[in-house]
Amino acid sequence: MIGTPVANTGPRRDPLVGLLAFVGKYGTIVVLLAMIVGFSLAAPQFFPTTSNATNVLSQLALTAIVAGGLTLVLVVGEFDLSIGYQASLAGVLVVGLMANQELPAGAAIAIVLAVAVVIGIVNGLVITKLGVNSMIATLGTGTIIVGVNYWYANGIPIALIGAKADFTEVALGHAILGIPNPIVFMVVILAGLWVLLNQTSIGQHMQAVGGNREAATLSGIRSDRTIIAAFVVAAIFAGVAGMLLASRIGSGQINAGDGYMLDAFAAVFLGSAALRDGQFHIVGTLIGVLTVSVGFNGLAILGEPTFIQFLFKGVMLILAVALSTVARRYARR
Amino acid sequence: MEIRVSEDVSAVGGGVLPLLEVRDISKHFGAIQALSGVSLEIRPGEIHGLVGANGAGKSTLVKTLAGLHQPDAGAVLLDGQPLTIKNPQHAGELGLEFIHQELNLVPKFTGRQNMTLGLSPTRGPGLMDWAKMKAQTDQVARRLDITFSLDVPVEKLSVAERWLVSIGRALVRKARLIAMDEPTASLSGAEADRLFRIIRELAATDVAILYVSHRLDEITALCSRVTVFKDGRNVAAFDRFSMLKADIIRAIVGGEMAIAAAPKPQTTQGVPILEVRGLRREPAVHDVTFEVRAGEVLGLAGLVGAGRTEVARLLFGADKAQGGEMILDGKPYHPRGTHDAVRAGIFLVPEERRSQGLILRESVAFNVALPSWRLMQISPLIPIVSKRKGVRLAASAVESLSIKTESVQTPVAKLSGGNQQKVVMGKWLGRMTRVLILDEPTRGVDVGARAEIHRIIRELADKGIAVIVISSEFQELTDCNRVLVMVDGKIVGELTSGAISEEAILHQCYSHQAAESGR
Numbered sequence: 001m002i003g004t005p006v007a008n009t010g011p012r013r014d015p016l017v018g019l020l021a022f023v024g025k026y027g028t029i030v031v032l033l034a035m036i037v038g039f040s041l042a043a044p045q046f047f048p049t050t051s052n053a054t055n056v057l058s059q060l061a062l063t064a065i066v067a068g069g070l071t072l073v074l075v076v077g078e079f080d081l082s083i084g085y086q087a088s089l090a091g092v093l094v095v096g097l098m099a100n101q102e103l104p105a106g107a108a109i110a111i112v113l114a115v116a117v118v119i120g121i122v123n124g125l126v127i128t129k130l131g132v133n134s135m136i137a138t139l140g141t142g143t144i145i146v147g148v149n150y151w152y153a154n155g156i157p158i159a160l161i162g163a164k165a166d167f168t169e170v171a172l173g174h175a176i177l178g179i180p181n182p183i184v185f186m187v188v189i190l191a192g193l194w195v196l197l198n199q200t201s202i203g204q205h206m207q208a209v210g211g212n213r214e215a216a217t218l219s220g221i222r223s224d225r226t227i228i229a230a231f232v233v234a235a236i237f238a239g240v241a242g243m244l245l246a247s248r249i250g251s252g253q254i255n256a257g258d259g260y261m262l263d264a265f266a267a268v269f270l271g272s273a274a275l276r277d278g279q280f281h282i283v284g285t286l287i288g289v290l291t292v293s294v295g296f297n298g299l300a301i302l303g304e305p306t307f308i309q310f311l312f313k314g315v316m317l318i319l320a321v322a323l324s325t326v327a328r329r330y331a332r333r
Numbered sequence: 334m335e336i337r338v339s340e341d342v343s344a345v346g347g348g349v350l351p352l353l354e355v356r357d358i359s360k361h362f363g364a365i366q367a368l369s370g371v372s373l374e375i376r377p378g379e380i381h382g383l384v385g386a387n388g389a390g391k392s393t394l395v396k397t398l399a400g401l402h403q404p405d406a407g408a409v410l411l412d413g414q415p416l417t418i419k420n421p422q423h424a425g426e427l428g429l430e431f432i433h434q435e436l437n438l439v440p441k442f443t444g445r446q447n448m449t450l451g452l453s454p455t456r457g458p459g460l461m462d463w464a465k466m467k468a469q470t471d472q473v474a475r476r477l478d479i480t481f482s483l484d485v486p487v488e489k490l491s492v493a494e495r496w497l498v499s500i501g502r503a504l505v506r507k508a509r510l511i512a513m514d515e516p517t518a519s520l521s522g523a524e525a526d527r528l529f530r531i532i533r534e535l536a537a538t539d540v541a542i543l544y545v546s547h548r549l550d551e552i553t554a555l556c557s558r559v560t561v562f563k564d565g566r567n568v569a570a571f572d573r574f575s576m577l578k579a580d581i582i583r584a585i586v587g588g589e590m591a592i593a594a595a596p597k598p599q600t601t602q603g604v605p606i607l608e609v610r611g612l613r614r615e616p617a618v619h620d621v622t623f624e625v626r627a628g629e630v631l632g633l634a635g636l637v638g639a640g641r642t643e644v645a646r647l648l649f650g651a652d653k654a655q656g657g658e659m660i661l662d663g664k665p666y667h668p669r670g671t672h673d674a675v676r677a678g679i680f681l682v683p684e685e686r687r688s689q690g691l692i693l694r695e696s697v698a699f700n701v702a703l704p705s706w707r708l709m710q711i712s713p714l715i716p717i718v719s720k721r722k723g724v725r726l727a728a729s730a731v732e733s734l735s736i737k738t739e740s741v742q743t744p745v746a747k748l749s750g751g752n753q754q755k756v757v758m759g760k761w762l763g764r765m766t767r768v769l770i771l772d773e774p775t776r777g778v779d780v781g782a783r784a785e786i787h788r789i790i791r792e793l794a795d796k797g798i799a800v801i802v803i804s805s806e807f808q809e810l811t812d813c814n815r816v817l818v819m820v821d822g823k824i825v826g827e828l829t830s831g832a833i834s835e836e837a838i839l840h841q842c843y844s845h846q847a848a849e850s851g852r
Binding site: 279 | 649651672710718
């Protein structure tokens with residue numbers, strides 16, 4: 001693949017350096033596989049089963065969708081702290097438009113997606129044209145989104161009732177081969193994002209802008225538009241995840257999607273430590289989501305208390321990223 | 334080339350022990366001999382001018398005195414005692430202070446905080462002693478006749494005021510010698526005059542000033558002596574009585590400058606591709622008019638800060654012009670961004686290849702394809718790109734520019750400087766080029782690659798492309814069909830092929846300053 005740095009081209013190398021390079025590149029994957037093996041041995045009747053795998057995957061699907069979109073924003077070298085709030089708003093809005101405004105599901109979904117596009121464009125414009133640091137800009141827009149959300153819903157959860165309850169089928173159904181729909185959504189979206197990032201001109205421009213914005217601009221690439229596009233994509237998939245979540249829980253709740261922000265960031269950074277030299281990429285993001293979710297699931301099956309699960313997640317994130325950074329640094333010597 | 338020294342300098346003002354003496358200092362960087370045996374002495378209370386063309390060794394000497402470089406040979410003497418200046422901190426302890434063009438102030442700190450930076454007065458358990466800071470800085474402010482507030486962040490001050498803060502910092506640190514690099518580069522005439530008055534007053538209190546500048550009118554008005562550097566040697570020294578601008582120029586240029594009757598421009602061999610009229614973008618570009626023709630290599634010469642890079646950025650749409658017009662192939666050309674320039678076939682190989690030209694962690698193929706991904710879509714309507722086309726494009730660039738790389742998938746960070754530069758040039762190779770602008774194309778490139786780059790430039794021109802080469806090494810411009818000389822944001826002269834020489838270019842750079850210095 002063009003743009004993938006050749007990791008090691010030295011003719012002869014110290015075995016330790018080789019090991020460190022291996023850890024830097026595959027560390028996260030090794031940890032993931034080790035957890036799968038470990039949990040399978042520890043809880044052979046519960047962990048390595050089809051039903052548990054399906055359960056884990058449909059649990060992580062929504063996080064993966066948010067994280068996939070977020071990956072593009074990080075690829076162009078920016079941050080988006082508003083995605084969690086975007087997901088929450090999408091959930092409230094899609095349910096509200098059906099329940100309060102009596103719109104059919106298709107129209108409600110279309111409106112939510114349009115709102116997402118607008119949010120993405122606003123984020124991108126504030127950052128590129130006004131020159132506001134993306135951290136601050138999206139903290140601001142995120143807070144505004146929370147405000148809009150309260151204004152629309154008055155802070156009260158909106159329930160899907162009557163015929164509208166069919167909407168829950170979107171997330172709870174098994175349209176293809178009995179696979180839960182969220183998993184199908186995740187696979188299709190991540191595949192699409194992978195193609196977008198690696199096989200399209202806009203994807204190449206995103207990688208160029210993230211690699212060196214000035215060099216990209218001086219190559220005739222419209223860096224501002226490229227960055228805006230990344231925020232729009234992230235907003236769309238935050239919206240999609242938010243709607244799926246509303247469909248799954250059968251109601252629109254003001255804070256439902258907020259947690260996706262931290263989970264998505266954790267996954268994307270965890271993934272950046274895998275396979276490529278600290279670069280953000282879609283496959284890495286998927287590995288990141290899997291690592292966190294499998295760990296959570298395994299610990300829950302083993303009956304570990306909730307606080308352990310959170311400790312695990314925090315330690316995991318720091319350890320994986322630090323380990324691969326350090327390993328890569330030494331491997332270069 | 335040795336130039337006659339107008340007067341035996343050691344005789345002038347003899348008896349005063351030099352504050353600082355530089356004896357036979359040499360310094361090389363790799364294959365480049367930056368200084369070969371320069372000598373210089375500065376007395377207390379003297380304003381000593383240091384002049385020379387780009388790359389003559391002025392900044393290397395200044396950096397050596399600042400403790401940033403260690404000389405290969407030679408000695409530095411302070412008060413007659415030889416010593417080693419270990420690092421910038423040590424230079425400061427010795428009373429040597431350096432004010433660079435960028436000024437190195439902390440923008441958010443006040444004038445007082447900046448003046449006392451690094452030696453902030455404290456009392457008790459590390460608490461800031463604001464009263465003492467105020468007392469120290471007030472004293473300096475009186476000496477410098479500072480009337481603006483020292484209690485606002487320096488980012489709110491004008492450039493001239495920041496210069497005074499920087500000088501104030503040197504005084505707070507009890508400077509005995511202050512070296513200043515192009516102090517008037519961004520000052521107005523009145524501001525510069527005020528600065529000169531302060532410099533003279535400082536000198537009257539026995540502070541020595543090393544004044545580095547391209548502006549000879551300032552040098553002759555201000556300095557009691559001037560040393561001229563050329564190619565890493567001091568080739569001449571003048572004192573106040575022998576200091577004539579024409580002589581200084583002659584020393585900088587190196588040799589008698591035959592003022593030949595301006596040769597007639599050659600009959601145009603190509604059609605004008607790009608015409609530029611009255612192009613303006615303050616503060617660097619005031620009024621630039623020229624044209625570039627198909628098949629010619631046009632050199633753009635000038636001293637650092639003349640505005641050449643800024644002109645290139647305007648042509649390429651990287652900055653927006655504030656006035657003037659550009660005509661490309663007979664049609665108005667007003668790029669709104671680099672994308673417009675690229676679409677029109679005007680390309681730039683920027684000055685800083687690592688930070689502006691390349692994405693270092695990415696491969697040769699990725700970098701070469703950078704401007705062209707849209708052209709590599711499998712169809713204009715489907716944005717999916719064919720990576721094979723990218724690889725093929727890169728392979729042909731590697732082939733035709735003889736780029737030495739293991740493969741097109743190698744990260745460009747692993748290539749040598751010359752090969753990296755060729756990759757940057759390769760970005761535009763596959764494109765329909767009308768005008769190619771190369772800003773310092775051979776900076777930091779070894780001799781072999783340099784010759785190859787020159788050959789490639791000529792080949793491109795032979796294909797009918799209009800090539801504009803910006804270079805601070807004027808020797809490099811002698812192969813051009815024409816050379817335009819820029820001074821202070823204007824084109825002041827044009828040399829055509831027979832008349833182009835390093836000396837002629839330098840002569841134009843310096844002799845046209847008089848008209849500009851009154852601004």
